[in-house]
Amino acid sequence: MKELEGTGGNPEQSTAVQCVLDLFGPSDLPAMVDAPSSIDRHSPNCPEALFLGGRIEDKPEVAKAAGPVTYVDGNEPPFLIFHGTRDMTVPYNQSEILYEALRKVGCDVTFVPVEGAGHGFRGAGITPSVREIDAMKLEFFNKHLKGSPDSD
Numbered sequence: 685m686k687e688l689e690g691t692g693g694n695p696e697q698s699t700a701v702q703c704v705l706d707l708f709g710p711s712d713l714p715a716m717v718d719a720p721s722s723i724d725r726h727s728p729n730c731p732e733a734l735f736l737g738g739r740i741e742d743k744p745e746v747a748k749a750a751g752p753v754t755y756v757d758g759n760e761p762p763f764l765i766f767h768g769t770r771d772m773t774v775p776y777n778q779s780e781i782l783y784e785a786l787r788k789v790g791c792d793v794t795f796v797p798v799e800g801a802g803h804g805f806r807g808a809g810i811t812p813s814v815r816e817i818d819a820m821k822l823e824f825f826n827k828h829l830k831g832s833p834d835s836d
Contacts, residue, residue: 703828705821706765708774708803711782712754713740713747719775753782758789764824765793766817768801768810796820 710716713732717725717740724730725740732747733739740747748754763786767779776797783795798817801810805817812820 701761703761703824704763705824706763706779706782708767708771709778709782710751710774711778711785712751714744714751715777715781716775717741719777720772721775722772753785756782756785756789756791758791760786760789760791760793762792762824762828763794764821765795766798766805767795768798768803768805768807770800770807771803773803794824 710732713736716732719725725732727733728739730739732750736743736746736750738746763782765779765783767774767776769776779795779797783793786793796812796817798805799811801807805814
């Protein structure tokens with residue numbers, strides 16, 4: 685997105701993103717308001733309200749602009765998304781929404797629900813295990829940054 689380019693000191697370097705690893709990230713702030721959560725998203729003191737400078741429902745355009753799902757246009761790099769099914773900090777629906785938006789425009793996207801995990805993959809007996817998640821992340825980065833799933 686050309687309009688989002690910065691004016692930093694290295695104009696000869698591309699700022700193009702080669703791939704995205706999304707770990708339980710927010711993607712559509714307005715959709716967080718009534719989703720199951722341990723955080724009252726109607727509060728003027730919730731993290732999103734503090735970030736936006738006001739409650740999500742009072743700043744709908746700013747909240748929409750703050751969500752990555754707003755910018756999905758079919759030109760995205762490959763995505764690998766992980767989200768705990770019991771995440772009560774960032775609602776699970778955030779990854780579902782992003783996955784569906786990316787899938788709809790034909791993006792190379794993989795969504796891995798982490799069964800039984802809370803935010804940060806906390807939880808005993810999560811599936812896939814943290815070790816399996818780490819292996820998937822490494823394979824993803826090797827494939828998209830080094831060109832081979834088996835690269836060191």
